[in-house]
Amino acid sequence: MKKHTLALAIASSVLASAASAGQVAEMNGVTYSVGGYIKAEGVFNRPDADAANDVSNSFDATARQSRLNFKTERVVDGHKITTFIEGDFYGGYFNSSTYDWRLRHAYMQIDKVTLGQTWSGAFFATAPMDAAQVNFWGPGLGTIGGNGGTIRPNLVMHYTSGPVRISLQDPVNTGAAFPDMVAAYTQRFEGGSGYTVAAVGRDVAQGDGSNNDDENSVFGGGFSFAGKLGMGDVTLYGSAYTGKGLGVYTGFGVAGAYGGKNSDAEDGKLVQQTGYTAAVAYQVNEKTKATIRMAHIGVDDDADSELNAMNANVIYNYTKGLDLGVEFRKQDVGTLNNTSTFPNIRPKGKQLEVMAIYKF
Numbered sequence: 244m245k246k247h248t249l250a251l252a253i254a255s256s257v258l259a260s261a262a263s264a265g266q267v268a269e270m271n272g273v274t275y276s277v278g279g280y281i282k283a284e285g286v287f288n289r290p291d292a293d294a295a296n297d298v299s300n301s302f303d304a305t306a307r308q309s310r311l312n313f314k315t316e317r318v319v320d321g322h323k324i325t326t327f328i329e330g331d332f333y334g335g336y337f338n339s340s341t342y343d344w345r346l347r348h349a350y351m352q353i354d355k356v357t358l359g360q361t362w363s364g365a366f367f368a369t370a371p372m373d374a375a376q377v378n379f380w381g382p383g384l385g386t387i388g389g390n391g392g393t394i395r396p397n398l399v400m401h402y403t404s405g406p407v408r409i410s411l412q413d414p415v416n417t418g419a420a421f422p423d424m425v426a427a428y429t430q431r432f433e434g435g436s437g438y439t440v441a442a443v444g445r446d447v448a449q450g451d452g453s454n455n456d457d458e459n460s461v462f463g464g465g466f467s468f469a470g471k472l473g474m475g476d477v478t479l480y481g482s483a484y485t486g487k488g489l490g491v492y493t494g495f496g497v498a499g500a501y502g503g504k505n506s507d508a509e510d511g512k513l514v515q516q517t518g519y520t521a522a523v524a525y526q527v528n529e530k531t532k533a534t535i536r537m538a539h540i541g542v543d544d545d546a547d548s549e550l551n552a553m554n555a556n557v558i559y560n561y562t563k564g565l566d567l568g569v570e571f572r573k574q575d576v577g578t579l580n581n582t583s584t585f586p587n588i589r590p591k592g593k594q595l596e597v598m599a600i601y602k603f
Contacts, residue, residue: 272317279311279329282600284379290592295577298590307332307342308379325352327361347395357401364401364410364425365467365492366394368441371429372469374480374522374536377556377570377596380579380588383494384552385520385538387443387467387484390494396423406430415491418460419446435473442466447488449508463488463513480522480536487513490542497544499576515543530560550576565601572596 268275285304312329327350334343350359362370369386376382383389396412403409410425423445431437444464465486472479488507490496496506497514507513522536535555542548556570572594579588 274316276314276316277312278314278603279309280600280602281309282306282598284308284596284598286587287595288587288590288592289594290577290580290587290590294591295580296586296590298580298587301587303587310347312348322354323352326350327352350399355403357399357403359399360395360397361399361401363388363394363396363399363412363492364408364427364441365443367401367408367410368425368427368439368467369469369482372437372439372471372480372482373520374478374524374534375532375556375558376534376536376554377558377568377598378554378572378589378594380585381552381554381572381574384550384574384578385493385518385540386469386482387441387465387486387489387492387518389518389538389540390492392494393491414446416446416448416460418448420460421446434475435478436471438468438470440466440468443486443489443492445488447507447513449511449513459511461513463507465489476526478524480524481520483517483519485515485517487515489516490514493518493540494578495540495548495550495576496542497548498546499542499548499550509544517541531557533557548576550574550578564603565599568596568598568600570596570598 283306285302288298288301288303290298308331310329310331312327315326317324327348329348330344330346332342332344334345335341346360348361350357350361366388369383369388373383373386380391388394393415399410399412401408401410406429408427408429412423414423425441425443427439427441429437429439442464444462446460447463449459449461463486465484467482467484469482490500490506493516496516497509500506518538518540520536520538522534524532524534526532533556536553538552540550552572552574554570554572556568558566558568561567573592574589575591577589577591579585580590
């Protein structure tokens with residue numbers, strides 16, 4: 244009977260309509276939870292005339308961001324054990340209406356240790372202190388957690404003790420001699436205020452990506468600050484970072500490269516970069532919130548590469564679990580615009596997104 248109840252819980256969640264909620268079952272001391280969301284989005288692209296890959300005005304709509312997760316919790320011999328697995332539908336070909344399941348998270352948490360595929364230490368050091376954005380492909384720009392391709396390492400271990408988090412991660416550089424590392428300290432206060440300071444260290448490839456020169460590497464790293472200040476209906480956000488070897492985490496680097504091992508070195512030397520963000524959110528009323536966010540990254544390479552981005556959104560809570568939103572955004576460098584894999588995701592220019600999301 245308990246197995247039947249759990250099966251119904253999973254089935255009802257998978258087949259959930261906009262009016263139903265996730266189900267929870269418990270048996271043999273284990274709590275099973277199912278959650279996720281359905282998101283429908285439409286994006287108007289208005290790229291600049293000199294955007295890469297000769298893109299033009301377009302409208303793209305999809306529900307493939309929708310996701311489903313499954314969680315278990317139990318206590319064994321005084322130890323709390325949690326498992327979590329989540330996926331969405333961004334696997335397979337991008338230009339298709341038949342999408343494949345893609346693993347986002349798969350981790351276990353035993354007391355203070357988390358092990359598996361989940362958010363990176365750089366993401367945890369910035370995202371909780373950042374302003375809300377609608378854009379699936381741009382949150383974090385201007386911080387050390389801005390590259391969506393590296394925010395969930397293949398394997399990461401987090402150790403948390405009070406305000407301290409230590410993270411060891413599968414290195415982005417395949418020739419690295421040790422894991423990527425992040426150490427962070429977080430303080431939170433009443434009224435929604437708080438801050439996180441973090442240090443990042445990693446073994447960075449110095450080569451140009453040819454002749455198997457990944458072994459020619461050097462230690463790189465940097466420092467980050469992210470914070471927010473709650474003042475009633477208004478919340479202020481700000482962050483700043485600087486360092487060398489951070490391009491694979493920030494999503495921007497030498498010659499404007501988006502991620503990849505060529506983002507951090509030029510002429511065999513690591514390149515310094517600095518970024519910052521500033522945002523303000525206003526709670527208009529109980530159901531409506533408006534946010535505007537600015538971001539900048541500057542790279543000390545031969546081209547003096549820089550990126551500037553802006554997001555402005557309004558999110559309306561129609562009813563419990565259901566949000567409607569609109570966001571205008573622009574940036575002066577294309578960060579995701581490949582005609583074969585990610586067409587028109589974030590070309591240089593402007594975008595307008597409208598969306599509806601139901602969380603269960």
